Amino acid sequence: MKTVMWFRRDLRIQDNKALYYACENLGSDELVLLFQANPNQFIQDSPNHQAFFSSVQHFKETIDQQAHLQIQYGEPLELFERLKNELKDWNKIYFNEDTSGYGAVRDQEAIKFFHENEIESYAYQDAYLHGAKEIKKEDGDYYKVFTPYYKKWLEMIKETPLKVAYDAKAVYKKVLFSKDEEKFKKMIEKIPEQQISFGEEAAEERLTKFIQADLEEYQQARDIPSLDQTSHLSRFLRTGEISMRTVWEKVQKVNKSQSRTTFQKELCWRDFYNMIYTSFPKQKDEPIQAKFKFVEWENDQEKFERWQAGKTGYPIVDAAMRQLKKTGWMHNRLRMIVASFLTKDLLIDWRWGEKYFQQMLIDYDPASNIGGWQWAASTGTDAVPYFRIFNPTTQAEKFDKHGDFIREYLPELADLPDKYIHQPEKMTIEQQEEYGVILDDTYPKPIVNHKERRKKALATYESSKEYAQETFGESDGK
Numbered sequence: 001m002k003t004v005m006w007f008r009r010d011l012r013i014q015d016n017k018a019l020y021y022a023c024e025n026l027g028s029d030e031l032v033l034l035f036q037a038n039p040n041q042f043i044q045d046s047p048n049h050q051a052f053f054s055s056v057q058h059f060k061e062t063i064d065q066q067a068h069l070q071i072q073y074g075e076p077l078e079l080f081e082r083l084k085n086e087l088k089d090w091n092k093i094y095f096n097e098d099t100s101g102y103g104a105v106r107d108q109e110a111i112k113f114f115h116e117n118e119i120e121s122y123a124y125q126d127a128y129l130h131g132a133k134e135i136k137k138e139d140g141d142y143y144k145v146f147t148p149y150y151k152k153w154l155e156m157i158k159e160t161p162l163k164v165a166y167d168a169k170a171v172y173k174k175v176l177f178s179k180d181e182e183k184f185k186k187m188i189e190k191i192p193e194q195q196i197s198f199g200e201e202a203a204e205e206r207l208t209k210f211i212q213a214d215l216e217e218y219q220q221a222r223d224i225p226s227l228d229q230t231s232h233l234s235r236f237l238r239t240g241e242i243s244m245r246t247v248w249e250k251v252q253k254v255n256k257s258q259s260r261t262t263f264q265k266e267l268c269w270r271d272f273y274n275m276i277y278t279s280f281p282k283q284k285d286e287p288i289q290a291k292f293k294f295v296e297w298e299n300d301q302e303k304f305e306r307w308q309a310g311k312t313g314y315p316i317v318d319a320a321m322r323q324l325k326k327t328g329w330m331h332n333r334l335r336m337i338v339a340s341f342l343t344k345d346l347l348i349d350w351r352w353g354e355k356y357f358q359q360m361l362i363d364y365d366p367a368s369n370i371g372g373w374q375w376a377a378s379t380g381t382d383a384v385p386y387f388r389i390f391n392p393t394t395q396a397e398k399f400d401k402h403g404d405f406i407r408e409y410l411p412e413l414a415d416l417p418d419k420y421i422h423q424p425e426k427m428t429i430e431q432q433e434e435y436g437v438i439l440d441d442t443y444p445k446p447i448v449n450h451k452e453r454r455k456k457a458l459a460t461y462e463s464s465k466e467y468a469q470e471t472f473g474e475s476d477g478k
Contacts, residue, residue, distance in 0.1 A: 010240035047328035051362035058198035067171035096126035132278035203242035218259035226404035234363035273371035287379030313446035316396035328362035339376035340390035350377035
């Protein structure tokens with residue numbers, strides 16, 4: 001008989017819950033290791049998918065040293081039909097579940113197929129410390145505010161890592177879909193070589209380095225982009241090259257401190273946003289707060305393109321956007337700044353920004369990214385109040401005081417003194433010539449006036465609230 005282990009965003013052997021139970025219950029069965037590449041999910045030539053499939057390739061190369069990871073290419077249900085035709089004695093499948101977005105729909109369709117074909121299916125909550133349905137209020141409803149959710153989350157017992165009894169000798173090694181594997185190989189050949197590491201070992205090394213070198217100062221340093229002392233674990237968590245259980249356990253071994261508590265809270269935010277996306281499945285396309293469904297976005301395409309290119313005339317925004325374009329990653333503080341700037345200063349729909357980040361981020365996680373954008377746009381659950389609008393200049397002065405980060409990604413401003421690094425437009429013509437920064441030539445003038453745009457944003461959001469109240473008779477528009 002054949003047991004299938006279906007990998008998705010859990011590209012690791014150790015502390016993989018579905019694989020653990022597949023191996024525990026294998027008996028004399030052969031274990032088929034499977035990954036499906038669905039081209040309908042791809043964002044062609046995007047850093048997001050280039051990074052993800054580079055991780056898949058690394059995982060396959062690791063497994064193939066002693067066994068074989070089967071690759072299928074196409075739509076899941078069609079692929080399972082083909083797999084069943086190839087393996088007449090396939091009777092069990094194990095996988096780690098998705099409860100939100102496309103993954104949730106795919107899983108439900110797959111489970112129906114398994115049932116109809118008399119294949120026993122076993123799904124596990126593996127990607128989070130606590131699943132989307134584990135933490136609820138006393139009345140059984142989902143939390144909509146982070147703080148009470150976090151208090152309940154802290155009280156919950158965390159699972160410990162699982163030692164998987166994986167034996168390569170038990171793996172079915174015959175290549176089942178050679179043409180699919182050729183398609184995957186050609187797809188990977190188009191992906192440029194990236195200056196980042198992949199795999200379980202690299203993820204463990206990153207976690208160890210963070211704990212030993214950066215965790216102690218995390219509370220003070222995490223908001224300073226130039227220090228680069230965040231964990232950088234998001235990319236590995238996104239692909240499942242490391243588990244949340246492993247991260248949690250190793251962090252717990254560090255002495256209690258404010259930094260440790262702050263980092264633990266960041267892990268909780270990841271669980272929280274997954275819970276929100278599961279309970280609000282239309283969140284990618286609709287604002288959670290109905291009162292802001294009627295915001296009249298300006299959606300200026302030229303301004304959006306300048307935001308994307310890092311040419312807004314606001315150095316901290318531009319440096320952040322260029323970091324994203326160059327590395328496929330952006331510091332968390334900067335993600336909040338650029339999101340606020342796009343939605344509040346430029347009055348461009350948050351969905352435009354979310355989709356651009358989906359394309360560009362190598363650590364793209366749907367729940368966290370959508371939740372973060374709705375937070376910044378004040379349209380989501382427990383979002384920043386609409387009247388709190390980030391001033392990009394004061395944010396820069398606070399978190400990049402001497403412009404170290406700005407100078408790294410905006411080399412054209414590298415020779416400016418601190419006095420002008422955050423507001424080059426304040427220089428006289430003579431000063432521009434002295435420092436070699438000619439406005440609207442070397443570097444653009446600000447595309448908007450923040451003070452004026454803040455007033456405009458407030459009026460726009462207030463109009464949406466008023467319309468919702470008039471239309472629905474309630475201030476929240478429900």
